[in-house]
Amino acid sequence: MDPASSSPRTENTSAKRSPDSFSFFRGFLKEPRQVGSIIPSSPILERRLSTFARVPSARRIVELGPGTGGTTRALLRHMTEDAALMSIEANPLFIDRLQQIDDPRLAVQHGDALQVRELLNQAEWNNADLVISGIPFSTMDQETGRKLIADIHSLLSPNGAFVAYQIRDRVCNLAKGSFGRPDKCTVWRNIPPLRIFRWEKTAPVKHRER
Template sequence: MKKFNFLYQFIMNPKTVGAILPSSSFLGDRMIEKIDFKDEKYIVEYGPGTGVFTEKLIKKRDPKTVILLVENNKEFYSLLKEKYKDEDYIFIEYGSAEKIERYLKKYRIPYVDYVISGLPFASLPKNVSNEILLNTTKILKENGQFITFQYTKIKKAFFNQFFTKIDVKREYRNFPPAYIFNCTILKKHTEEYYDIKNINC
């Protein structure tokens, strides 16, 4: 039923769902393998979908670590609300990752250690991708990480315009096989550092 629902959402919303099946457990393991679960306090997940990565985060986190999920698909949002209704320190927001600063203020989250993303940047509008990544650099602490996956490496140059270090790995045990991008801010920049008009996808 979960796979059927995911396929249906892909057919109805191909630009925002981005895949015909949920991510594999293998990909989930690769997405969170670099997270230091002893020291993290705040984790954000963009586009959690059915919660494949979320499940792994919850199992490994400290019980008081805050996880904020941002989902803009109504069906997935409703599924997540029901699924995690009894979990402490899990907040679920229906909306766009572009507005992440607003959501952090709402839940009194001062900064973010890790942002995990399932968003399909290859199909998102350029201005939306720019806004999401720019705002992500603002909320991440120094040396914080943005971890995402894509099905090609075509967006690596684009990610390089926001992050000072990117490690790329491949996970073949997923359909389709995926690239994992571990993006780090080694030195925080002011907003003026980024000229949005000159950022290209």
């Protein structure tokens, strides 16, 4: 990741939290396994996520599963002026709310996380410095989860990072083959408490021939 030259930007955060919670709950009722939680993440989780993920040092950021946009707005608050964010959401009920976020650095995509490479190509991004995912890996079948994580690994820039915030740690098993072990922390002040995992893409170790 390149160190960012400018400081984080203040963006328009006018969308309100309570209608967010209402829309989020409706989305959960429609797709409980996909949404995975009955209320959006707390502001404390959003802040901790942004600092643990080291958002200010990333230029191209992909968010998988932005929901109604609380995490999206937090990422935008921590991003530099010249950074860009692509947020990919599968649930059509959340798209309108995401599109209300007025920030030129944000591109909202209605689609599946599994389309991430295709969406990056369409946006003419060769890679991303940071992928942040709130999608519930615990309800995904193993093959799909492994494929998604392998795709994320391949699209990250050298030293790019993958960050997942999750109720359970199943994502660690899925990611072990591609990324190894993560750094982690727990955010208790969220309903339910969540764990945040962070992996860095390291260059493969070259063995010297004898």
